[in-house]
Structures are given as structure tokens and as C-alpha cells.
Amino acid sequence: MDIYTLLIIVHLIGAALGVGGATFVEIFLTKSLMDGVIDPTESSFLKITYRVVRIGLVLSLFTGFGFVVLYIAEGQSFKLYNPVLWAKLTVVSIIAVNAILLQMHKISLWLGSALSFVSWYGALIIGVFLTNATRLSYIEIILFYIIGVIIGGFILDAVRKKFGAFGRRASDKPALNSPKP
Amino acid sequence: MNIFFLTIHIMLWTLGICASYAFVMTAAKKDASLPFLRWSSLTALLSYGVSWFFGVLYYIHPDTVARFAHAAPPSSNVWLHSIFAESREYIFLSFVLVPILAGVLALMIFLTRGADAADTLAKTKSNLISVSIILTILGTLSIFLAMMIAS
Numbered sequence: 001m002d003i004y005t006l007l008i009i010v011h012l013i014g015a016a017l018g019v020g021g022a023t024f025v026e027i028f029l030t031k032s033l034m035d036g037v038i039d040p041t042e043s044s045f046l047k048i049t050y051r052v053v054r055i056g057l058v059l060s061l062f063t064g065f066g067f068v069v070l071y072i073a074e075g076q077s078f079k080l081y082n083p084v085l086w087a088k089l090t091v092v093s094i095i096a097v098n099a100i101l102l103q104m105h106k107i108s109l110w111l112g113s114a115l116s117f118v119s120w121y122g123a124l125i126i127g128v129f130l131t132n133a134t135r136l137s138y139i140e141i142i143l144f145y146i147i148g149v150i151i152g153g154f155i156l157d158a159v160r161k162k163f164g165a166f167g168r169r170a171s172d173k174p175a176l177n178s179p180k181p
Numbered sequence: 182m183n184i185f186f187l188t189i190h191i192m193l194w195t196l197g198i199c200a201s202y203a204f205v206m207t208a209a210k211k212d213a214s215l216p217f218l219r220w221s222s223l224t225a226l227l228s229y230g231v232s233w234f235f236g237v238l239y240y241i242h243p244d245t246v247a248r249f250a251h252a253a254p255p256s257s258n259v260w261l262h263s264i265f266a267e268s269r270e271y272i273f274l275s276f277v278l279v280p281i282l283a284g285v286l287a288l289m290i291f292l293t294r295g296a297d298a299a300d301t302l303a304k305t306k307s308n309l310i311s312v313s314i315i316l317t318i319l320g321t322l323s324i325f326l327a328m329m330i331a332s
Contacts, residue, residue: 058199065195068328073184080328089325096202100314103209 007066014059015124018095021053022120026113026156034164053120057095060123064092084134087141088126095119114153122148186239190232194324197228197283201317204286208310215293215302218309222287229280229320236276236327275323282316 028049032042071079079085098115101107107115122145129136204221207213239245289309293301302309 061199062192062195065191065324069184069188069191072187093321100202100205100209103206104310 003066004070007063007070010059011063011067011127014056014061014063015127017052017056018060019056019120019124021049021056022117024049025053026117029113030160030163033160054099057092060092082130083138084126084129084136084141087136087138087145088123088130090138090142091119091123091126091145095123110153110157111149114149114156117156118145118149118152183239183242183244186235186242190235190239191324191327193228193232193235194320194327197225197232197279198317198320198324200225200228201283201286201313201320204313205310205317208306208313213302213306215290215298218290218302219287222283222290222313225316226280226283226287229283233276233280275319275326279316279319279323282312282319286312286316 025046028042028045032038032046038046068080071077094115098107098112098119102112102116126141128134129141200221204218204225207217207221286309289305289312293305295301
């Protein structure tokens with residue numbers, strides 16, 4: 001197996017962990033917030049899923065820069081001027097910055113979760129564009145991405161409302177040992 | 182041989198970015214773990230430091246010097262290439278600054294010890310977060326700019 005194939009495999013594993021993790025964060029968050037509180041079990045599931053997302057990010061980052069070294073070594077450094085690559089780097093940077101803002105509670109859940117969810121899928125789709133040598137400008141990709149974040153934010157909000165997340169308080173939840181009516 | 186230097190340089194620099202990012206994420210928590218902060222700051226310092234050393238070995242290697250001397254700008258994005266080519270010296274300055282900043286961060290966290298370590302950490306938290314954010318941003322910008330220089 002050559003280095004390029006190995007890098008592709010690990011990069012795809014990283015992307016799969018990131019996209020899958022981001023999806024399950026949304027599912028667990030919606031499920032957890034249905035009763036208005038996140039109990040310790042739900043919290044531990046969320047923590048593990050966040051860890052999986054971070055492992056995906058680290059794998060993608062290392063293999064991504066591995067491609068850079070490979071391009072330079074093989075005299076294909078002109079590929080580093082591809083605007084699609086820079087759009088992908090921008091989206092990945094947004095994922096990292098958004099995670100810090102969420103951790104510091106400096107961003108609303110509406111925007112934070114939309115950015116995380118859409119950015120991971122965005123990075124995956126842009127990666128496909130890179131592989132297929134799709135010719136798109138940086139501005140076009142970022143414009144589609146911004147529209148995707150806005151639409152994604154409204155869809156995630158609608159899903160949460162449909163399943164009652166934020167809608168009920170903890171006190172509305174019946175205690176486990178309460179007598180049945 | 183110079184590709185070996187470049188590989189070690191970029192991979193260790195990436196590890197440094199990951200370590201300083203892990204520092205930011207942990208320091209931003211309410212109950213930040215002091216041992217993890219020490220571990221991540223030390224990893225960042227060592228990674229950036231050793232990476233810097235291998236970076237110097239790469240940039241002074243005769244093959245690299247010859248490639249830079251004879252490099253022609255790409256047919257597309259000539260203006261972008263010229264900006265990066267002109268800013269090469271300034272980017273080397275940021276390469277010097279990043280390991281020093283990582284050293285400052287490690288010093289700040291390793292001096293937080295003793296019985297009142299938790300209180301000191303709580304008081305200096307915002308400063309630690311600021312320094313580590315600057316370190317992560319500078320580290321990331323440096324590697325992006327280095328990508329353009331190396332091409």
C-alpha cells in the first residue's frame with residue numbers, strides 16, 4: 001500500500017468519525033433536551049460523542065497536512081493554490097473555532113449546533129469536490145456554505161421543536177417511583 | 182532528505198496546534214484539569230520547538246534553497262503567490278515567535294502550583310485562555326503560510 005492510499009483511508013476514517021459524531025451529537029442533544037434537563041447518563045453519552053468528533057478532527061488534520069507534504073514531495077505543489085482546498089481549510093477552521101465558542105458559552109446553541117453540523121457535512125462535500133477536481137471559486141463555495149448554515153439552523157430548530165426539546169421543564173417529568181394514576 | 186525534514190516539521194507543528202487547541206478547550210471548562218493543562222502546554226512547547234528546529238534544517242537544505250531560487254510563479258493566482266513570496270521573512274518571524282509563546286504558556290501553567298494552585302488558576306484563567314488562543318491562531322496561520330511558501 002502506498003502512502004497516498006494510506007492517507008486517503010485515514011482521512012476518510014477521520015471524516016466519517018467527524019460527520020457521524022456531529023450527527024449523533026445533534027440526535028443525543030435533541031433527545032436529552034426533550035425533558036428540559038441533561039441527566040448524568042445523557043451527559044456522559046454527549047461527552048463520549050464530542051470526544052469521537054475531536055478524534056475525527058485530529059485524524060483529518062494530520063492526514064490533511066500529510067497530503068500537503070506529499071504534494072510538495074511529488075512536485076505537485078500547484079495543487080495548494082486550489083480555491084476548493086482553501087474553502088475546505090476555512091470550513092475546518094470554523095469547526096475548530098465554533099467548538100471553542102461553544103465550550104466558553106459565547107455562542108447560541110442555535111448557531112453553534114448549526115455551524116458544527118453543517119460544517120462537518122460541508123467539509124465532507126468539499127472533499128468530494130477536491131477529489132473530483134470540481135471547478136468552483138472560493139466565494140461560490142463559501143456562499144453556498146453560509147446559505148447551508150442558515151437553512152441547517154432552521155431545520156435543526158424545527159426538529160427540536162417537533163420532538164419537544166426546550167418545550168418541557170424538568171418538573172414536568174414524572175419521577176421514576178411516583179404512583180401511577 | 183529535505184522531504185524527511187519537511188515531514189517531521191509539518192507533522193510536529195500540527196501536533197503543536199492540536200496541543201495548544203486542547204489547552205484552550207480545557208482551560209475554557211469550569212473545572213479545568215491542571216495536570217492536563219500542564220501536559221498539553223508541555224506537548225505544545227516541545228512540538229513547536231522541535232518542529233522549528235527541523236523547519237530550519239529544511240529551509241537551509243541546499244535542495245530547498247535551489248528550489249526557492251528557481252521557482253517560477255504558478256500560472257494562476259500569480260498575485261497570491263507574489264504576496265506570499267514577499268512576506269516570507271515576516272512568516273519566519275512568526276515561526277520564531279510561536280515556540281517562545283508556547284514557552285511562556287508552559288511557564289505560566291507550571292508556576293501555578295502549591296496549596297493555592299486552584300485559586301491562582303481561577304484568577305489567571307482568562308490570561309491563559311488569551312495566550313493559548315493567540316498561540317493556536319499564530320500556529321495555524323504559520324502552517325497555512327508555510328504551505329504557500331513551500332509551494
